[in-house]
Amino acid sequence: xxxxxxxxxxxxxxxxxxxxxxxxxxxxxxxxxxxxxxxxxxxxxxxxxxxxxxxxxxxxxxxxxxxxxxxxxxxxxxxxxxxxxxxxxxxxxxxxxxxxxxxxxxxxxxxxxxxxxxxxxxxxxxxxxxxxxxxxxxxxxxxxxxxxxxxxxxxxxxxxxxxxxxxxxxxxxxxxxxxxxxxxxxxxxxxxxxxxxxxxxxxxxxxxxxxxxxxxxxxxxxxxxxxxxxxxxxxxxxxxxxxxxxxxxxxxxxxxxxxxxxxxxxxxxxxxxxxxxxxxxxxxxxxxxxxxxxxxxxxxxxxxxxxxxxxxxxxxxxxxxxxxxxxxxxxxxxxxxxxxxxxxxxxxxxxxxxxxxxxxxxxxxxxxxxxxxxxxxxxxxxxxxxxxxxxxxxxxxxxxxxxxxxxxxxxx
Numbered sequence: 001x002x003x004x005x006x007x008x009x010x011x012x013x014x015x016x017x018x019x020x021x022x023x024x025x026x027x028x029x030x031x032x033x034x035x036x037x038x039x040x041x042x043x044x045x046x047x048x049x050x051x052x053x054x055x056x057x058x059x060x061x062x063x064x065x066x067x068x069x070x071x072x073x074x075x076x077x078x079x080x081x082x083x084x085x086x087x088x089x090x091x092x093x094x095x096x097x098x099x100x101x102x103x104x105x106x107x108x109x110x111x112x113x114x115x116x117x118x119x120x121x122x123x124x125x126x127x128x129x130x131x132x133x134x135x136x137x138x139x140x141x142x143x144x145x146x147x148x149x150x151x152x153x154x155x156x157x158x159x160x161x162x163x164x165x166x167x168x169x170x171x172x173x174x175x176x177x178x179x180x181x182x183x184x185x186x187x188x189x190x191x192x193x194x195x196x197x198x199x200x201x202x203x204x205x206x207x208x209x210x211x212x213x214x215x216x217x218x219x220x221x222x223x224x225x226x227x228x229x230x231x232x233x234x235x236x237x238x239x240x241x242x243x244x245x246x247x248x249x250x251x252x253x254x255x256x257x258x259x260x261x262x263x264x265x266x267x268x269x270x271x272x273x274x275x276x277x278x279x280x281x282x283x284x285x286x287x288x289x290x291x292x293x294x295x296x297x298x299x300x301x302x303x304x305x306x307x308x309x310x311x312x313x314x315x316x317x318x319x320x321x322x323x324x325x326x327x328x329x330x331x332x333x334x335x336x337x338x339x340x341x342x343x344x345x346x347x348x349x350x351x352x353x354x355x356x357x358x359x360x361x362x363x364x365x366x367x368x369x370x371x372x373x374x375x376x377x378x379x380x381x382x383x384x385x386x387x388x389x390x391x392x393x394x395x396x397x398x399x400x401x402x403x404x405x406x407x408x409x410x411x412x
Contacts, residue, residue: 012371015363018335018356021372025096025359032183033095037358040302041175046310047302050333053310057342057400058409062388070390072381076350077136077163077272082112083377084392085340087369088331088352089116089140089166091245094123094191096362103361105131107369111377116140116166116352119153120245122187124194129160138164140276142171142249143259145229145238149248151266153195158270165267166296167260170277172252175304196243260290274329279314284321284328295322297330301354312343319347337379341387344395346412 015021026034040047074084087108094100101123108115114136117128129137139157144150154165179185187193226241226248239247264273272293278284279299287295297311297318311332319328330343331352343351353376360372389395401409 009374015371016375018359018372018375021356021359021363021368021375025362028362029096032185033362035179035183036092036095036185037090037355039177039179040306041177041304042306044302044306046299046306046308049310050299050302050312051335053312053333054335054339054342056403057346058403059338059341059345059383059387060399060401061386062399065388065390067385067388067390070381070385072377072384072392074350074392076114079114079136080112081114081136081350083340083380084344084350085373085376085380086114086138086329086350086352087116087357087373088354089118089121089138090354090358091118091120092122092187092191092193093358093361095187096358097365097368099365100361101128102131103366104357104369105129105137107360107366107373109133109135110366110370111373113373114138117162119195120193120249122191122194124197125153125156125162126160127194129162134161137162138166138274139271140166140168141263142168143251143254143263144243144248145236145251145253146248147262149196149243154263154266154271156195158267162271164272164274164293165263166274166276167263168277168300169254169275170279170298170300170304171250172254174246174250175300175306177303193243193245256286256290260292264291278318279309279311281317281321284318288322288325292326294327294329296352297328297348298332298352301332312346315343315346315348334376337376337381338383340376340380341383341395342400344392345397345400347397 015024072083074081087104093104097103101117101121105115105128109132115132116138117125118140119142125139139162141150141153226244227239228247229239230237236253267273274294274296275287275292276296277298277300278287278295279297284295295318297315299308299311311330315330322328327349328347329350329352330348331354334340334351334353335356340351356372357369360368387399397412400412402412403409
């Protein structure tokens with residue numbers, strides 16, 4: 001692995017932190033987009049706790065160690081990742097910037113960082129792959145009730161060279177996002193859900209995200225071609241019509257026994273199968289039992305069940321349950337390089353970053369995403385050195401203490 005960091009780029013003096021990046025992005029996104037990207041479910045308490053959970057821990061730095069050569073890289077899916085950070089799959093990135101996922105892919109290529117692509121991206125599986133030039137890509141999948149829709153996506157991702165499928169498992173129903181409902185959020189023209197363009201007409205691309213029917217400028221309801229799934233009392237009726245987020249993404253029929261085996265058959269041998277949305281030791285045990293290749297501890301950015309554990313708080317139990325048999329990644333709430341260090345110290349093998357990348361995209365497109373990744377990477381390397389570590393595998397729970405409600409510290 002490469003131990004040397006590329007020549008440093010000059011600072012953006014208008015934006016030296018992720019917090020400043022968020023403020024710049026707020027000025028550049030319209031209200032619908034800003035609310036859609038930044039909102040959590042219900043009161044947003046889980047969204048906030050994803051971030052504040054990192055404040056419960058303090059780093060125990062070691063000194064008088066030779067840190068003159070720091071190697072922050074890790075190996076992931078056979079490639080060298082410059083830092084143990086990936087860009088999480090987030091939907092509809094063209095809302096933040098016209099270049100959308102293509103700009104993000106180019107920034108990931110430049111930074112040497114893995115990228116995840118959402119099923120509901122505004123750029124195609126193939127176009128994103130062609131712009132990251134072989135660096136690891138994963139595809140976030142909603143396993144639809146009509147499996148043929150998902151099978152087509154899997155085959156396209158496999159052909160395009162994606163390394164893994166991240167199956168989203170925390171959306172059997174959609175969480176209540178009140179600003180989406182109030183804003184009557186819809187994907188504006190000319191953007192469409194790129195990976196379903198062949199069967200998503202204009203009405204499908206304009207579907208209101210909470211599932212209600214869009215209205216015309218005259219206040220009349222527009223005709224929709226898609227319907228949600230439902231249970232008629234005897235059997236489950238699957239969603240119909242063109243694929244849209246509100247009709248097809250929620251799948252209350254998902255199960256370990258039926259779906260994981262089918263998904264592994266579809267992905268084998270080219271792509272691994274991971275489950276994204278694990279938050280308990282019990283489900284981590286089941287993930288290992290059913291032979292998945294990895295776990296992502298996630299609560300969907302606080303957008304699903306409000307009041308659930310922050311991902312950092314859920315992480316230690318999941319790591320213990322996995323017992324090193326499969327890798328454990330985590331997302332949610334990471335806003336500084338020291339957060340990355342803390343997640344690794346608590347047992348994560350890798351972290352994924354979502355909203356800060358969208359803020360970077362809104363700020364300056366590809367350049368803004370590169371800035372976001374550079375800020376987090378530089379902060380992480382600085383934290384490694386000042387904590388007395390020179391390799392990622394050196395980062396263990398011995399470098400952390402936890403702060404209780406009274407302000408006292410305890411060793412982990």
